[in-house]
Amino acid sequence: MAARRDAIAWSKPFVFAAALAPLALLVLDSVRGTLGPDPVAQLEHATGAWALRFLLATLALTPLRRATGWPGWIRYRRMLGLFAFFYATLHLVVYVVVDLGGFWSQLLGEIAKKPYITAGVLAWLILVPLAVTSTRGMMRRLGRRWQALHKLVYIAGLAAVLHYLWQVKWGETIAVVEPLVYTGVFLVLMAARVPAWLRARRAAA
Amino acid sequence: MPAYRPPRIPSSEITPEAVWTRRRELLKGMLLAPALLAGCSRESEAEAAAAAPEAEPEWGRPLSATTGSPYSTREAPTRARDATTYNNYYEFGTDKADPARTSGKFKSEPWSVEIAGEAEVTGTFTLEDILKPHTLEERIYRLRCVEAWSMVIPWIGIPLGDLLKRFKPTSKARYVAFTTVERRGEMPGLRYPVLDWPYREGLRIDEAMHPLAILAVGLYGRTLPPQNGAPLRLVVPWKYGFKSIKSIVRIDFTEKQPATSWNLSASEEYGFYANVNPDVSxxxxxxxxxxRIAGDGFNLFGNRLKTLPFNGYAEQVGSLYAGLDLRRNY
Known part of the structure; x- marks a missing residue:
């Protein structure tokens, strides 16, 4: 058991470096000017997609633990969750600073009027307190409430996939495939939790 | 039709050339400053210099055309490479990189166009017949996509109205409908029911007769590559890009407003008129x-522009829509 724990601790710097690789590639492409004809759209798409991937990876750890019986999965949860927040923040910064730069009045109107922007902003706002309370100290201080607070990640996940689904042209069957795949993965990860929730309710009753 | 008045170029549209040519340098300098401090500027500069010269165009044949049209904008054109690799042409796939990649089998020669409907002269005409009496003109136009990006493209073509008049439309011809070619073997995107194929578009006849509307056969001094709508496409610069139908095989003079592809697909999102309008979301x-797809390699900042009514062509085309509620007729 002790050896296994060491293996996890040992693996973490590698996971951390791997999680930064997408950012490194984006920076390299930005500096070299090889992001394609619409580089800002490419940055927005890539940072958003990585935020969603890390969020789904985070949500996959609990079902993985139940399925495999190996508790070690959970020890990667905070790091992956924080990377989801990191890429979501980059996504927001690219949109607000690089893309909208100077046209911020438009942003306020869009947050209120455009459901996909509303959903995206909501997802990010939910991730903020989760990131802030991700430390060991905060976990201890919040006790049972920490668990309840962090259940908000399900709402963030739902808002994130809606944010993606809402902006595709629904005429384009093929363009819809990618957001539908993410939505499908999200729903599978949610469904995987249902048996445990039902068991918990029965135990409580 | 009102007499032609040369467009007035608002002074806001004119950037002093010295500032214009240096704008990327200024921004780049700002962004590379940290790299400079880190001592790796030499490498980055060398790479940027290597990426800078534009690759020789690889498509089509050179075309000669008269230049200096008063309708041309003086804004900096988008890079040819970007305009020919970033395309919405769903018959070749829905990703913007697809059309350039998957259109290799497309044959734009020989080509003929069927003229039908409410006109005295109808029938099938070869592209050569269509173009013969006309002089090719260069028109540098803004292109505004409904997806909220834009380009500046030097088209080569002929005024649409000049061509249409040759077929002597009758008094019943109130609209002009256009149809894109549909060749499953050459256009892989047609396998998917993304839209109700073939792609169709249409204009009111007075819109079609407006001197800004052209049929393009080339861009950047060469014939059109397939991904840009070879060999013959519409360019209506005051409307969203999807109105400018590509690879036209049929032109129909009609009495009733024709069905158009995106309007059929999602009528609450895409209207028949589709005039560029910043006030209608x-x-x-x-x-x-x-x-703006500005395109000189390093273009992350400062590319967002205010969209202008009728894409900046309000002075020329605004009178076509006098009395029309543009909010309802989007």
Whole structure:
């Protein structure tokens, strides 16, 4: 058991470096000017997609633990969750600073009027307190409430996939495939939790 | 039709050339400053210099055309490479990189166009017949996509109205309908029911007769590559890009407003008129501003522009829509 724990601790710097690789590639492409004809759209798409991937990876750890019986999965949860927040923040910064730069009045109107922007902003706002309370100290201080607070990640996940689904042209069957795949993965990860929730309710009753 | 008045270029549209040519340098300098401090500027500069010279165009044949049209904008054109690799042409796939990649089998020669409907002269005409009596003109136009990005493209073509008049439309011809070619073997995107194929578009006849509307056969001094709508496409610069139908095989003079592809697919999002209008949002995104595909390699900042009514061609075409509620007729 002790050896296994060491293996996890040992693996973490590698996971951390791997999680930064997408950012490194984006920076390299930005500096070299090889992001394609619409580089800002490419940055927005890539940072958003990585935020969603890390969020789904985070949500996959609990079902993985139940399925495999190996508790070690959970020890990667905070790091992956924080990377989801990191890429979501980059996504927001690219949109607000690089893309909208100077046209911020438009942003306020869009947050209120455009459901996909509303959903995206909501997802990010939910991730903020989760990131802030991700430390060991905060976990201890919040006790049972920490668990309840962090259940908000399900709402963030739902808002994130809606944010993606809402902006595709629904005429384009093929363009819809990618957001539908993410939505499908999200729903599978949610469904995987249902048996445990039902068991918990029965135990409580 | 009102007599032609040369467009007035608002002074806001004119950037002093010295500032214009240096704008990327200024921004680049700002962004590379940290790299400079880190001592790796030499490498980055060398790479940027290597990426800078434009690759020789690889498509089509050179075309000669008269230049200096008073309708041409003086804004800096988008890079040819970007305009020919970033295309919405769903018959070749829905990703913007697809059309350039998957259109290799497309044959734009020989080509003929069927002229039908409410006109005295109808029938099938070869592309050569269509073009013969006309002089090719270069027109540098802004292109505004409904997805809120834009380009500046030097088209080569002929005024649409000049061609249409040759077929002597009758008094019943109130609209002009256009149809794109549909060749499953050459256009892989047609396998998917993305839209109700073939792609169709249409204009009111007075819109079609407006001197700004052209049929293009080339861009950047060469014939059109397939991904840009070879060999013959419409360019209506005051309307969203999807109105400018590509690879036209049929032109129909009609009495009734023709069905158009995106309107059939999602009528609440895409109207028949589709005039560029910053005040009428797409249901899911704002049309108030646009991102210019400026294209000189390093273009992350400063590309968002205010979208202008009728894409900046209001002075020329505004009178076509006098009395029309543009909010309802989007």
């Amino acid at each position: 797409h249901p899911r995104w704002s049309q108030a501003t646009e991102r």
